[in-house]
Amino acid sequence: xxxxxxxxxxxxxxxxxxxxxxxxxxxxxxxxxxxxxxxxxxxxxxxxxxxxxxxxxxxxxxxxxxxxxxxxxxxxxxxxxxxxxxxxxxxxxxxxxxxxxxxxxxxxxxxxxxxxxxxxxxxxxxxxxxxxxxxxxxxxxxxxxxxxxxxxxxxxxxxxxxxxxxxxxxxxxxxxxxxxxxxxxxxxxxxxxxxxxxxxxxxxxxxxxxxxxxxxxxxxxxxxxxxxxxxxxxxxxxxxxxxxxxxxxxxxxxxxxxxxxxxxxxxxxxxxxxxxxxxxxxxxxxxxxxxxxxxxxxxxxxxxxxxxxxxxxxxxxxxxxxxxxxxxxxxxx
Amino acid sequence: xxxxxxxxxxxxxxxxxxxxxxxxxxxxxxxxxxxxxxxxxxxxxxxxxxxxxxxxxxxxxxxxxxxxxxxxxxxxxxxxxxxxxxxxxxxxxxxxxxxxxxxxxxxxxxxxxxxxxxxxxxxxxxxxxxxxxxxxxxxxxxxxxxxxxxxxxxxxxxxxxxxxxxxxxxxxxxxxxxxxxxxxxxxxxxxxxxxxxxxxxxxxxxxxxxxxxxxxxxxxxxxxxxxxxxxxxxxxxxxxxxxxxxxxxxxxxxxxxxxxxxxxxxxxxxxxxxxxxxxxxxxxxxxxxxxxxxxxxxxxxxxxxxxxxxxxxxxxxxxxxxxxxxxxxxxxxxxxxxxxxxxxxxxxxxxxxxxxxxxxxxxxxxxxxxxxxxxxxxxxxxxxxxxxxxxxxxxxxxxxxxxxxxxxxxxxxxxxxxxxxxxxxxxxxxxxxxxxxxxxxxxxxxxxxxxxxxxxxxxxxxxxxxxxxxxxxxxxxxxxxxxxxxxxxxxxxxxxxxxxxx
Numbered sequence: 001x002x003x004x005x006x007x008x009x010x011x012x013x014x015x016x017x018x019x020x021x022x023x024x025x026x027x028x029x030x031x032x033x034x035x036x037x038x039x040x041x042x043x044x045x046x047x048x049x050x051x052x053x054x055x056x057x058x059x060x061x062x063x064x065x066x067x068x069x070x071x072x073x074x075x076x077x078x079x080x081x082x083x084x085x086x087x088x089x090x091x092x093x094x095x096x097x098x099x100x101x102x103x104x105x106x107x108x109x110x111x112x113x114x115x116x117x118x119x120x121x122x123x124x125x126x127x128x129x130x131x132x133x134x135x136x137x138x139x140x141x142x143x144x145x146x147x148x149x150x151x152x153x154x155x156x157x158x159x160x161x162x163x164x165x166x167x168x169x170x171x172x173x174x175x176x177x178x179x180x181x182x183x184x185x186x187x188x189x190x191x192x193x194x195x196x197x198x199x200x201x202x203x204x205x206x207x208x209x210x211x212x213x214x215x216x217x218x219x220x221x222x223x224x225x226x227x228x229x230x231x232x233x234x235x236x237x238x239x240x241x242x243x244x245x246x247x248x249x250x251x252x253x254x255x256x257x258x259x260x261x262x263x264x265x266x267x268x269x270x271x272x273x274x275x276x277x278x279x280x281x282x283x284x285x286x287x288x289x290x291x292x293x294x295x296x297x298x299x300x301x302x303x304x305x306x307x308x309x310x311x312x313x314x315x316x317x318x319x320x321x322x323x324x325x326x327x328x329x330x331x332x333x
Numbered sequence: 334x335x336x337x338x339x340x341x342x343x344x345x346x347x348x349x350x351x352x353x354x355x356x357x358x359x360x361x362x363x364x365x366x367x368x369x370x371x372x373x374x375x376x377x378x379x380x381x382x383x384x385x386x387x388x389x390x391x392x393x394x395x396x397x398x399x400x401x402x403x404x405x406x407x408x409x410x411x412x413x414x415x416x417x418x419x420x421x422x423x424x425x426x427x428x429x430x431x432x433x434x435x436x437x438x439x440x441x442x443x444x445x446x447x448x449x450x451x452x453x454x455x456x457x458x459x460x461x462x463x464x465x466x467x468x469x470x471x472x473x474x475x476x477x478x479x480x481x482x483x484x485x486x487x488x489x490x491x492x493x494x495x496x497x498x499x500x501x502x503x504x505x506x507x508x509x510x511x512x513x514x515x516x517x518x519x520x521x522x523x524x525x526x527x528x529x530x531x532x533x534x535x536x537x538x539x540x541x542x543x544x545x546x547x548x549x550x551x552x553x554x555x556x557x558x559x560x561x562x563x564x565x566x567x568x569x570x571x572x573x574x575x576x577x578x579x580x581x582x583x584x585x586x587x588x589x590x591x592x593x594x595x596x597x598x599x600x601x602x603x604x605x606x607x608x609x610x611x612x613x614x615x616x617x618x619x620x621x622x623x624x625x626x627x628x629x630x631x632x633x634x635x636x637x638x639x640x641x642x643x644x645x646x647x648x649x650x651x652x653x654x655x656x657x658x659x660x661x662x663x664x665x666x667x668x669x670x671x672x673x674x675x676x677x678x679x680x681x682x683x684x685x686x687x688x689x690x691x692x693x694x695x696x697x698x699x700x701x702x703x704x705x706x707x708x709x710x711x712x713x714x715x716x717x718x719x720x721x722x723x724x725x726x727x728x729x730x731x732x733x734x735x736x737x738x739x740x741x742x743x744x745x746x747x748x749x750x751x752x753x754x755x756x757x758x759x760x761x762x763x764x765x766x767x768x769x770x771x772x773x774x775x776x777x778x779x780x781x782x783x784x785x786x787x788x789x790x791x792x793x794x795x796x797x798x799x800x801x802x803x804x805x806x807x808x809x810x811x812x813x814x815x816x817x818x819x820x821x822x823x824x825x826x827x828x829x830x831x832x833x834x835x
Contacts, residue, residue, distance in 0.1 A: 008474075195448050195449060196446070196447045196448050196449060197441045197443060197447050197448070197449055198447055200430070200434055200441055200449055201439070201441075203427065203429065203430055203434075204427045204430060204434070204438055204439075207427035207428065207429045207430060208425070208426065208427040208428070210425060211425040211426055211427050211435075211438065212427070212438065212439070213409065214387075214409050214419070214421065214425045215409070215410075215425070215438035215439030215440075215490075216408065216409050216410025216411075216413055216414075216439040216440070217410075217438065217439040218410075274427060274429045275429045
């Protein structure tokens with residue numbers, strides 16, 4: 001019992017220990033190699049780091065619940081771009097312009113509805129056809145991205161609303177607006193997954209689908225709800241990011257799905273489903289962002305950063321497998 | 334019986350799958366407060382019947398009544414709502430979740446906004462666990478429990494609602510004697526509340542101890558219902574297999590050669606400890622024991638699928654280390670695995686390709702696989718083993734169980750092994766093909782192969798073996814020669830009872 005508990009604590013705490021190691025590494029060794037003379041552990045720098053974590057972080061939170069449920073969603077990057085286009089373009093519509101700044105919340109609602117709808121499409125297909133979520137969302141990833149390009153060709157879609165930018169760049173109680181969105185989303189989803197029946201059933205479905213069916217859990221609706229949630233969150237991520245930048249490139253959000261999955265896996269969620277936690281994913285997101293920023297701080301270029309993150313991801317999974325081995329007598333397959 | 338209205342009644346249930354009539358006019362009823370045993374050999378249709386009851390399969394014909402009201406079962410949830418609860422044999426648990434969540438899976442107590450009422454959940458679970466008299470708590474992760482304790486969690490599920498009928502599917506398969514007592518108490522308790530119980534089991538002893546009536550299925554057909562108090566094991570057996578149990582022992586003995594495989598002090602973690610045995614060329618060594626006694630794990634270790642934690646393996650007198658199945662095959666050990674369809678065959682490939690699978694690497698003509706060599710091997714073993722198939726192009730998935738097993742055996746014989754390990758050779762195979770496989774095993778031994786047969790069926794072990802190793806909970810209890818073995822001493826050995834010194 002106690003060894004199991006200890007293992008559990010080790011598993012849950014690993015990502016935070018990793019973050020501490022990163023912080024120590026970059027502030028001690030990093031500052032010696034640094035290309036700038038600013039300290040890495042600077043308060044403003046850390047706040048910025050949290051803010052920059054928000055777009056992928058919000059998507060990764062959604063990916064966590066999808067993966068706990070035993071599915072995967074590859075279409076989040078395209079959903080993100082499409083929701084961003086709806087957000088920015090809707091503000092140029094005549095009736096919206098007539099509303100003045102009241103157009104902003106309405107544009108948000110439009111964008112979020114777009115995301116939820118796209119998620120619902122994925123979820124319905126997965127539920128009603130029984131096709132694997134990987135294939136369904138691979139298809140919708142291409143399809144949704146097609147819609148993005150159909151909208152404006154290769155041209156970016158732009159609309160700057162200064163009230164919106166002010167809000168997005170603002171601070172509240174010392175934290176950036178996007179950080180608040182990230183933290184609030186994490187809190188709500190954490191409550192959802194740990195406190196509600198929907199959350200617990202999602203774990204059960206991902207863990208042992210047959211057992212869930214045998215117990216009379218309706219698998220389909222739970223999966224649909226989770227897909228709607230991740231669509232919504234991808235749109236929320238777009239709302240947070242593009243309120244500030246005001247311009248969408250049709251290629252924006254590409255590979256977001258993979259970064260989100262990386263963060264989720266780094267946080268210890270099982271690819272096969274049934275195990276994982278929202279809080280650990282938050283750790284995974286911060287760990288990746290720290291690594292990016294830290295390596296940038298000591299002058300490494302993007303390619304090196306990607307290489308290092310890739311290596312660390314694989315190392316983490318090897319470590320996880322070793323921790324989960326059932327001793328020497330394990331069946332070799 | 335206090336109330337004559339059956340809680341559950343089946344009438345003329347027919348269920349066919351393509352090519353098989355899995356259930357053919359099955360009728361029986363369960364009265365309140367009754368324990369009704371459902372017996373039959375493997376493949377007799379018990380599990381199909383359960384799936385029909387649980388709404389997983391829709392019957393082609395026939396009716397189900399609950400308390401004399403006709404119902405159509407569409408899902409396990411609906412069955413549970415109507416008061417029919419299943420305790421599954423294969424554990425249907427989510428091992429990352431807690432005991433409490435598993436017991437109340439699908440019906441977690443609610444608060445407002447869909448929140449889980451944890452306090453209520455744990456309180457109710459604690460009450461159930463107290464009744465089950467187990468030593469784990471509601472918050473234990475199910476994956477950390479032993480198989481027996483997981484089975485207790487499964488049983489706990491029956492106690493969450495007030496059911497009308499509870500169906501236990503082989504509940505004691507992995508329980509110790511002490512845990513069985515608890516289970517029987519639980520059953521008696523349910524009984525006193527007027528719940529009807531369907532008890533599926535192979536174990537005569539239990540069935541005669543706790544049941545009121547016994548219904549028997551054979552090959553999908555209902556063979557009749559007996560009153561437990563008025564019948565005996567022999568009558569039930571006759572109904573089950575259509576004749577008295579053939580406990581004849583192997584009589585034919587042939588010349589035996591040198592020791593082909595010897596194992597000394599072999600251990601593998603908690604799976605089995607300190608196992609010694611030897612098998613000679615021309616000998617059939619039977620391994621008999623309950624499920625989970627470690628027989629399959631020994632075979633897997635010898636075949637290089639598991640790393641032993643201690644002990645030595647000697648092949649033809651030389652110590653060998655086997656790290657993988659590749660090593661094992663090269664050294665002349667072959668394993669016909671327990672799960673024919675899952676582990677032994679690629680069902681979507683044809684007969685020839687399945688048979689040549691382990692050696693297709695060596696059968697090339699230039700850069701391509703040599704068709705001729707493959708067909709030659711297939712033809713040779715088809716004739717030798719009398720495999721009945723329209724041709725080598727036939728997909729293995731379309732063959733009968735007996736012919737599938739022959740393909741697996743042929744596959745390994747074509748590798749020319751010294752030692753052939755056969756795990757549950759006749760599981761899910763009809764009676765006629767069974768005896769064919771048995772004589773095939775005897776023939777192989779006569780040709781000089783050392784054969785190890787692992788089986789859970791006593792007649793089979795008695796019938797084919799020259800010697801029998803009885804295992805209990807990872808240990809070799811005793812070795813018998815075919816002369817000294819009796820039904821009684823074998824059963825005692827596999828139940829962990831060391832022989833009383835008379």
